[in-house]
Amino acid sequence: IAGITQAPTSQILAAGRRMTLRCTQDMRHNAMYWYRQDLGLGLRLIHYSNTAGTTGKGEVPDGYSVSRANTDDFPLTLASAVPSQTSVYFCASSDLGGDEQFFGPGTRLTVL
Amino acid sequence: DAKTTQPTSMDCAEGRAANLPCNHSTISGNEYVYWYRQIHSQGPQYIIHGLKNNETNEMASLIITEDRKSSTLILPHATLRDTAVYYCIVGYSTLTFGKGTMLLVSP
Numbered sequence: 001i002a003g004i005t006q007a008p009t010s011q012i013l014a015a016g017r018r019m020t021l022r023c024t025q026d027m028r029h030n031a032m033y034w035y036r037q038d039l040g041l042g043l044r045l046i047h048y049s050n051t052a053g054t055t056g057k058g059e060v061p062d063g064y065s066v067s068r069a070n071t072d073d074f075p076l077t078l079a080s081a082v083p084s085q086t087s088v089y090f091c092a093s094s095d096l097g098g099d100e101q102f103f104g105p106g107t108r109l110t111v112l
Numbered sequence: 113d114a115k116t117t118q119p120t121s122m123d124c125a126e127g128r129a130a131n132l133p134c135n136h137s138t139i140s141g142n143e144y145v146y147w148y149r150q151i152h153s154q155g156p157q158y159i160i161h162g163l164k165n166n167e168t169n170e171m172a173s174l175i176i177t178e179d180r181k182s183s184t185l186i187l188p189h190a191t192l193r194d195t196a197v198y199y200c201i202v203g204y205s206t207l208t209f210g211k212g213t214m215l216l217v218s219p
Binding site for chain 1: 121144148153154155156158161193199205206207208209210211212
């Protein structure tokens with residue numbers, strides 16, 4: 001059982017480029033989440049999805065988009081990356097109304 | 113803004129109990145208290161959660177005051193592998209992480 005996986009592990013990206021971070025879970029969880037973590041700021045919620053076909057905005061959604069075509073996948077897209085999006089990105093999933101969020105290993109993204 | 117206040121850092125000797133405090137004076141009636149931890153360079157890991165009763169699982173115990181304005185996470189026998197940042201979070205579905213407490217367990 002893989003749990004929740006993210007790809008790539010790390011990426012260096014030129015500003016202005018488009019980038020999609022992938023997240024896949026095999027736990028059949030309804031809810032999925034994207035967070036970013038910056039030094040000294042803790043984790044901040046970017047977008048979430050309570051079930052396939054629906055998405056919602058978190059605390060810092062600007063510059064990011066998500067889609068939820070099926071239960072397992074929740075990709076995060078940066079349409080035109082900027083240096084302020086340099087961060088570590090974590091994907092998580094949980095049962096809807098569940099108590100525990102399971103986190104992936106993270107993607108370290110550097111935008112130059 | 114996070115709804116919780118935690119000390120920035122704490123130290124604990126290996127084998128001793130680690131007691132991590134958290135203040136959440138503005139907690140609402142339907143909000144749970146969650147604890148997660150994050151070991152360096154890894155994703156956060158769920159530890160425990162509670163509403164108003166004290167809770168215990170294989171990892172830790174959670175003590176919530178009767179007025180629910182504060183709580184304490186207890187690691188009964190801390191090991192070196194418990195060195196991590198511990199986050200106390202108040203919420204219902206989406207979670208708002210603060211800066212947490214850096215717990216350093218030393219030999």
